[in-house]
Amino acid sequence: MTHSNAGAAPGPFTLSIGPVLYYWPRETLMHFYAEVAESAAHSVVLGEVVCSRRHEIKLTDWLALARDLSSAGKEVVLATQALIESEADLRALRRMAEQGEFLIEAGDASALNRLSEIGAPFVLGPHLNVYSRPALQEYQRFGATRWVAPLELSLSAIGQINADAPLMPTEVFAYGRMPLAFSARCFTARHHRLSKDQCEFRCRDDADGLLLSTSDGQPFLVLNGIQTQSAARTCLLNHRDELLAAGVSRLRLSPSSVDFGAVIEAFDAVMNRGKDARQALAMLDAEALRGGFSDGFARGRAGLEWSGA
Amino acid sequence: MSAVRKPELVCPAGSLRALKLAIDAGADTVYLGLRNATNARNFAGLNFDDDQLREGVAYAHQRGRQVLMALNTFARADDVPTWHAAVDAAVALGADALIVADIAVMAYACRTHPQLRLHLSVQASATSHEAIAFYRRHYGIQRAVLPRVLTLSQVGHVLRNTDVEIEVFGFGSLCVMVEGRCALSSYATGQSPNNAGVCSPPSAVRWNDLPDGVEARLNGLLIDRYAKDEPRGYPTLCKGRFDVNGQRDYAIEEPTSLNTLAILPELIQMGVRAIKLEGRQRSPAYVEQVTRVWRQAIDAAAAAPERFRVEPGWTAALGHLAEGQQHTLGAYDRPWR
Numbered sequence: 001m002t003h004s005n006a007g008a009a010p011g012p013f014t015l016s017i018g019p020v021l022y023y024w025p026r027e028t029l030m031h032f033y034a035e036v037a038e039s040a041a042h043s044v045v046l047g048e049v050v051c052s053r054r055h056e057i058k059l060t061d062w063l064a065l066a067r068d069l070s071s072a073g074k075e076v077v078l079a080t081q082a083l084i085e086s087e088a089d090l091r092a093l094r095r096m097a098e099q100g101e102f103l104i105e106a107g108d109a110s111a112l113n114r115l116s117e118i119g120a121p122f123v124l125g126p127h128l129n130v131y132s133r134p135a136l137q138e139y140q141r142f143g144a145t146r147w148v149a150p151l152e153l154s155l156s157a158i159g160q161i162n163a164d165a166p167l168m169p170t171e172v173f174a175y176g177r178m179p180l181a182f183s184a185r186c187f188t189a190r191h192h193r194l195s196k197d198q199c200e201f202r203c204r205d206d207a208d209g210l211l212l213s214t215s216d217g218q219p220f221l222v223l224n225g226i227q228t229q230s231a232a233r234t235c236l237l238n239h240r241d242e243l244l245a246a247g248v249s250r251l252r253l254s255p256s257s258v259d260f261g262a263v264i265e266a267f268d269a270v271m272n273r274g275k276d277a278r279q280a281l282a283m284l285d286a287e288a289l290r291g292g293f294s295d296g297f298a299r300g301r302a303g304l305e306w307s308g309a
Numbered sequence: 310m311s312a313v314r315k316p317e318l319v320c321p322a323g324s325l326r327a328l329k330l331a332i333d334a335g336a337d338t339v340y341l342g343l344r345n346a347t348n349a350r351n352f353a354g355l356n357f358d359d360d361q362l363r364e365g366v367a368y369a370h371q372r373g374r375q376v377l378m379a380l381n382t383f384a385r386a387d388d389v390p391t392w393h394a395a396v397d398a399a400v401a402l403g404a405d406a407l408i409v410a411d412i413a414v415m416a417y418a419c420r421t422h423p424q425l426r427l428h429l430s431v432q433a434s435a436t437s438h439e440a441i442a443f444y445r446r447h448y449g450i451q452r453a454v455l456p457r458v459l460t461l462s463q464v465g466h467v468l469r470n471t472d473v474e475i476e477v478f479g480f481g482s483l484c485v486m487v488e489g490r491c492a493l494s495s496y497a498t499g500q501s502p503n504n505a506g507v508c509s510p511p512s513a514v515r516w517n518d519l520p521d522g523v524e525a526r527l528n529g530l531l532i533d534r535y536a537k538d539e540p541r542g543y544p545t546l547c548k549g550r551f552d553v554n555g556q557r558d559y560a561i562e563e564p565t566s567l568n569t570l571a572i573l574p575e576l577i578q579m580g581v582r583a584i585k586l587e588g589r590q591r592s593p594a595y596v597e598q599v600t601r602v603w604r605q606a607i608d609a610a611a612a613a614p615e616r617f618r619v620e621p622g623w624t625a626a627l628g629h630l631a632e633g634q635q636h637t638l639g640a641y642d643r644p645w646r
Contacts (some may be wrong), residue, residue, distance in 0.1 A: 052383035083487060085463055093439075109433070109440035116443070127490050129434075130501060131383035142447070147454045152495040152504055160386035181491040182549075184458035187561060191553050211561050213552045214531040220551065221493070223560065228486070228547075232494055296499070302528060303496035 012244060015264065016043040018254040019079045021100055021179060021224060023054045023204045028257075033065060035261060036070040040268035041253070044069050047079040049125075049181075051186070051225045052089055053199065059095055064104050079105040082127050083182045083226065095149060103190055105148070116142035126151055126173060126252075127182070134163045140167055147171065151178050154300035155239065162247030169249045171214040175263055176237040176254025177209065177222055177229040177289070178303065184221025185225040196226075196288055202296070209256035219291040220304075230303060231291030235284070237270050237277045238308050239298055258288040281308060313577050313612035315583050319377070319476065323355040323589040328365045330597035332374050339369060340377040341407060342506075342589065347395040348379040349432055350589040351506030358521030361404060378404040379589075381430035382506045383411040384595040393417050400425055408454070409433070410489055415448040428476070429453040432489035432502065438470035445473050452476055454585060456487050461572060465579045474582035479569045481587025481597060482626065485547055485562040490566055497546055498528045507547045525549075568627060574614035577607075589624045595630055602626050 017036055020029060036044055044061050046069075047086035048054050056083040057065075066076040080093050092109060095183040097104055097114040106112050115122045130136050136147060148171040149158050155172075162170060188210055189199040201212075209222035209229055219231035233256065236243065243251070251271060253263055266284055286292045296305030320336035322328035328339050342348025344356040352382055357365065362378075366601055369376045384392035392411070396418045399407050407425060409415050410432035431454040435441045444450045453476035455464060486493065488502065495501035498513040504509040513528040524534045525544035532549035535541045542548060542564035551560045567587070569576065575583065576616065586599055602623045610617045 001440065033574050051382065082490075083458075085459060087466060090437055090439055108437075109435055109443045110437045113439045113443035113446070114620055116447075128409065129489065131411065131503065132386045132389050132413050134384070134389055134416065135411060138416050138447075140410045150492070150503075152501055154494040157386040178492075178496070180496050181486040181493050183486050184460075185485060185562075191556070191558075191560060210553060215550060215552055215557060217530045217552070218530065220497075220530060228493065228561070297495070300499070302499040304493065 010272075012249065013028075013267075013271040014043055014169075014171075014248050014250040015041045015271070016045065016252045017041045017264075018173070018176065018257045019045045019047050019049050020253045021050055021102070021177075021227065021229070022207060022209060022255075022257075023051070023056075023201065023225070024257075025204065026056050028207075029057065030065075032255065032260075033069060035232055036264075037069055037074065039261065039264045041169065041264050042258075043075040043077065043250070044178045045077045045079050045105055045252075047081075047105075049079050049082050052081060052086075052092065052225045053196075054201070054203075054225075060101070063099065070102075075103075077105050077123055079102045079125060080107040080111040081092065082107040082110050082125070082179075082185075084110040085184065112139075112142060119143065121145040123171075124148060126179070130161070131157070133163060133167070135231070136161055136167050140231065140277075144168065146250070148173065151180065152297050152303060155242045155248070156300055157262045158248060159246035166249075167294075170247055170248035171252050172236070172243065172248045172298075173234060174251035174253060175234060176252075176256055177231065178254075179224075179229055180221070180303075181228040183226050183228070186226050187228065188225050188239050191223060211239065211290055220292070222275050230294065231289075232294035232304050232306070233289060233291065233297060234297070234303075235281070235293040235308070236295055236298055237266060237281050237284075239295065240271055240277065242298070243271075256289060259285055313611055313614065314580070314582070315597055316577055316581050316607060317476075318600070319583050319585040320603075321481075321586055321589040321591070321596055322365065323350065323352075323356070323596075324593060325361045325365050325592065327589075327593040327596045329368055329378075330593045331600045332369055332372055334597045334600035336374060336600050338375040338377060338405075339365070340379055340589070341583075342379040343395055343398065345391065346385070346506045347382055347392055349381050349430075349506045350379075350500045351382070352511065352590050355590060359398065362398070362402045362404075370385070370403070375405040376403075377408055377428060379404045379408045379430065380407050380414060381410040381432045382580050383503050384413045385504070389413065391576055393421075396422065397423075401500075406452070412444075412448070413636065415450070417446070421449050426451055429473075430489070431456050431478070434487050434489035436487065438467050441471050443466070445471075445565075452582065454478075457484055457487075457567060458487050461575060461579075464576070464581070468580050475580070476583035476585055477569070477576060477581050478567055479573075479584040479586055479603060481591075482545075483565060483567040493546055497530055510542070510615065514544055528609070536592060566627075568631075569599075570603075570619045570623060573606055573610040574617045577610055577614060598626055599630060
């Protein structure tokens with residue numbers, strides 16, 4: 001079934017599908033978005049945000065996909081690369097910023113510069129640092145119309161930033177392995193003893209990243225090229241009331257290769273249709289990916305902590 | 310060909326003693342922070358209260374040197390006035406510039422104290438000339454400190470495309486992640502550079518004796534195990550040994566220090582305006598020794614770049630001080646690509 005009411009949610013929360021952070025083969029990616037088109041999600045963020053060497057899908061392909069999803073009733077946002085290092089990165093960024101057809105999610109200050117110069121409205125991505133209301137007010141001056149809270153920000157801090165009158169809609173990273181850090185170094189290539197320039201695109205082997213565990217066997221992080229993620233998947237199904245109280249209106253679900261359709265359904269059912277969170281959580285497989293679930297950041301704790309076990 | 314401009318040597322001061330030793334050893338500029346969460350080296354026993362800051366500024370200014378104040382964390386949603394007060398304190402106590410990362414702090418500083426010089430902290434994560442232009446255009450920043458992730462040629466590209474002064478890291482602890490965008494420490498412990506001015510905080514570290522050595526844990530997470538005679542490093546979480554696909558290794562980064570002495574003439578030739586030494590958390594004696602080596606090196610490289618060579622004595626002196634007693638050129642070097 002196709003949802004034709006673009007952006008509109010039946011309940012208080014807009015479900016937003018974050019960009020695919022891994023290097024999935026084109027066919028896998030297209031199949032994934034065909035399923036998203038049929039899902040209860042309202043908004044989709046497209047684009048390669050991690051590595052410029054992952055070149056299988058080009059801007060024209062993203063735009064074609066964006067039009068398809070748009071005609072399937074989804075709001076579409078294009079995200080710029082999080083770490084900009086070279087002039088080639090900047091050229092790609094400018095092409096995306098200047099396409100004019102879809103809303104842009106800014107990944108770094110280079111994107112902010114370009115977008116604020118053009119005068120285009122934009123979404124503040126999760127790697128731009130908003131820790132206070134005055135910071136968000138500044139970004140609003142430059143054209144921000146929505147923000148995705150930094151991963152480590154607690155719901156209590158988000159509530160303080162939104163105070164009584166939110167400046168703009170707030171999106172929170174509500175599900176998935178969390179992108180915690182970026183480097184110039186490719187850790188996947190390093191693991192395979194390859195240089196970044198001759199990486200053989202080995203990150204393609206790991207649909208959900210390459211697990212890193214402590215020496216005593218505790219799943220800890222995930223290597224995804226130049227990005228380091230949490231092994232635990234954030235899951236905020238249990239926090240509907242706190243999310244509402246903090247002024248959050250959008251939930252970002254970050255794609256994984258397992259169970260993702262069930263995840264969208266669970267969030268739709270709990271967040272917008274009144275289903276019991278514990279029941280929904282019990283239906284999800286915490287061990288489908290090693291590392292289980294976490295909700296520590298939302299609660300102002302270490303990010304890896306989990307209150308739902 | 311125009312004469313090269315000698316870059317400013319910017320040295321860390323975690324205490325008044327370190328500040329004085331750095332200046333006596335030849336620092337052009339020292340940088341320091343207040344004793345609270347407004348700076349990214351918020352460690353117990355470190356940093357400056359108002360009186361110490363006033364005395365430090367006087368000591369530097371009497372000798373024709375400068376003092377930069379690091380105000381490079383992000384104002385907390387529930388405590389923005391503390392960051393504003395730190396800006397006001399920098400002005401009142403005579404700091405020559407503020408090193409800032411948060412646009413909320415930049416906005417306050419340039420509206421309230423338009424004459425105050427602003428340097429863009431490495432914590433602001435500006436990795437391109439477009440990013441630097443953003444902060445220049447809106448907040449008038451006059452210098453940017455580049456993250457330790459760019460290659461030498463990328464640093465050169467930034468320099469050719471901006472009129473903002475560029476400062477780079479020369480020596481000290483190496484962040485392998487883009488600074489200002491790393492939540493690994495808060496993921497493990499709840500505290501991070503952005504939200505608390507600390508990475509892998511000492512309060513979360515536990516050393517446990519084992520029959521055959523010792524293990525270091527961070528908030529319970531096993532970061533590394535050392536055999537009895539193996540050198541031990543501080544358990545910064547990205548420098549631990551972990552298991553990936555059955556291989557136990559430094560999966561993210563070895564415990565090494567950044568050392569750019571070998572490329573100093575290139576950095577100078579490119580027009581780098583200042584070279585920063587990391588280490589406000591290190592001892593005054595460390596700061597003095599590292600400053601002395603770098604003073605000699607910069608003077609030698611600026612006087613005769615074509616004849617510059619890294620003196621064995623410098624390498625030996627820095628080698629003793631480096632983390633894990635190893636050096637790397639980090640991202641400046643090809644193997645990282």
